[in-house]
Amino acid sequence: MTDPALSELTPEQAQMAARVRRMMLIAGLTTGLGIAAVFVAIGYRLFRSEGSAPAADVTATLPRGAxxxxxxxxxxxxxxxxxxxxxxxxxxxxxxxxxxxxxxxxxxxx
CATH class of the missing domain: 2.60.40 (Immunoglobulin-like)
Structure with a gap:
């Protein structure tokens, strides 16, 4: 199956693996925060927009000679x-x- 001598990591390799895991965790959290920020911005725009108002026919009167x-x-x-x-x-x-x-x-x- 697997050789136990090959599956054991040296202290340097274990330290490097821990650093890689930590960097992947940071990258994953940063990506998740970015995606969440995009969804929040989209949701804000959707629920905050008042939509387009219907066209209104308005007649404004001006003073004579204006x-x-x-x-x-x-x-x-x-x-x-x-x-x-x-x-x-x-x-x-x-x-x-x-x-x-x-x-x-x-x-x-x-």
Missing amino acids: RIVSTGIAGDRLLVTLEVGGATEIRAFDARSLKPAGRLRFAAEP
Whole structure:
């Protein structure tokens, strides 16, 4: 069967085998932690996402004589720059619901 003389390890070989086992354990734990982190990130994204909102038809009224100068997006806000009677105004809307979120008016100092 097996020769007992060959199955016995020398102290140096036993020490090397212990080091290899320890390194394999560290590598296995590191890999397991990495895989767990990926699953946690995927789960977080799945359960945290609000999904896509249905398209909304919204009509925003502008003051008479107002002119849209530019539009843009900043984070989760839709920004519309208006020129109203010579003054500049920025209106912010929530990008998901399109509800007004704020207004910033610019006026020249007298």
